[in-house]
Amino acid sequence: xxxxxxxxxxxxxxxxxxxxxxxxxVIFMKPDSAVILxxxxxxxxxxSKNIHYEVEIVVKISQTGKNISKQFAxxxxxxxxxxxxxxxxxxxxxxxxxxxxxxxxxxxxxxAPIGKFQSKNNFExxxxxxxxxxxxxxxxxxxxxxxxxxxxxxxxxxxxxxFTMKKGDLIFTxxxxxxxxxxxxxxxxxxxEGKLLLKVEIK
Numbered sequence: 001x002x003x004x005x006x007x008x009x010x011x012x013x014x015x016x017x018x019x020x021x022x023x024x025x026v027i028f029m030k031p032d033s034a035v036i037l038x039x040x041x042x043x044x045x046x047x048s049k050n051i052h053y054e055v056e057i058v059v060k061i062s063q064t065g066k067n068i069s070k071q072f073a074x075x076x077x078x079x080x081x082x083x084x085x086x087x088x089x090x091x092x093x094x095x096x097x098x099x100x101x102x103x104x105x106x107x108x109x110x111x112a113p114i115g116k117f118q119s120k121n122n123f124e125x126x127x128x129x130x131x132x133x134x135x136x137x138x139x140x141x142x143x144x145x146x147x148x149x150x151x152x153x154x155x156x157x158x159x160x161x162x163f164t165m166k167k168g169d170l171i172f173t174x175x176x177x178x179x180x181x182x183x184x185x186x187x188x189x190x191x192x193e194g195k196l197l198l199k200v201e202i203k
Contacts, residue, residue, distance in 0.1 A: 001168045003030035003112055004159050005056075005085060007138055009149050009174025018179050025150045025158050028102050030085075034112035041201045042110050042200075043186050048088035053182050054175035055133035055141045055190050058083040059152055061169040062115055068160040073153035076165060081117035082131055082190045082197050085172055086110070089181075114170070115198025123193075126152060134189045135182070143176030150174075 007026035036042060044051060058081040065076050085106065092105035103158050123129055126145060133141040145151075150158070155171060182188065182202050190198040 001032050001166075001170070002163070003032070003034060003170045003172065004155075004163065005030055005106065005172040006150065006155055006174040008086045010143065010176045011129055011149060012146055012147075012177035013175055013179065016081060016179070021149065025155055027159060027162075028106055030107040033109050034107055035170075036110050036113040036200065040113075041203045042086065044182075045088070045108060045110075047108075050088065050090040051091045051182055052087045052128070052179050053133060053135070053140070053188060054085040054087055054179050055131065055143070056083055056085055056147060056172045056175050057081075057129065057131055057143075057152075057192070058114055058117075059156075059171040059173060061165045061171070062167060063154075064164065064166050065160055066164045068157055068165065070153050070157040072157040076156055078120055079103050079117035080120050080123065080126070080129070080192070081115055082192050083112055083114040083170075083172055083176060084133070084188065084190065084198070084200060085112065086182075112141075112170075112172070113188075113198060113200045118192065118195075118197070129191045129192060130194075131190070134191070135186050137187075141176055141178040144171060145173075147176065148174060188203050
């Protein structure tokens with residue numbers, strides 16, 4: 001199982017990060033050791049002093065495919081979920097300054113908590129899904145998939161031209177504006193259309 005993640009997929013988030021908006025999706029990867037399941041805690045790593053939350057809609061691939069056309073991309077996923085892309089922002093900034101890849105800042109152990117998945121048939125329009133993240137009961141991020149620069153089907157089509165998609169692969173589709181730091185003791189809860197699907201404690 002691999003995790004494909006999309007950066008800068010919401011214009012307002014790109015602006016808050018002082019990053020340019022590009023025509024093609026920005027792709028990075030996380031290893032399977034990044035996944036946290038079943039509401040297990042996130043342990044703040046020793047190597048960073050500035051871990052940020054980034055809530056994202058997550059898509060689970062349901063069958064193998066390569067060079068998938070956009071018009072058929074919908075056949076390759078059945079479930080939608082929510083996750084958090086934890087980012088070591090201090091390390092990421094160092095990588096950016098040196099023109100280096102982001103994997104140390106994005107792919108470390110536990111950096112991808114994932115909540116419960118829902119059938120995509122539960123949603124009337126996949127281009128109009130509301131989601132949000134609370135920290136200690138206060139909403140810190142709100143997003144809607146209508147604001148994605150690249151839709152789920154766009155991402156699958158583009159990514160599959162480089163990587164064979166396999167059953168169980170996950171796609172983190174990008175985060176909306178409002179990212180920020182977490183601290184030990186925080187409780188993060190993530191929702192799709194008001195339904196709680198993920199809870200993570202920072203330890």
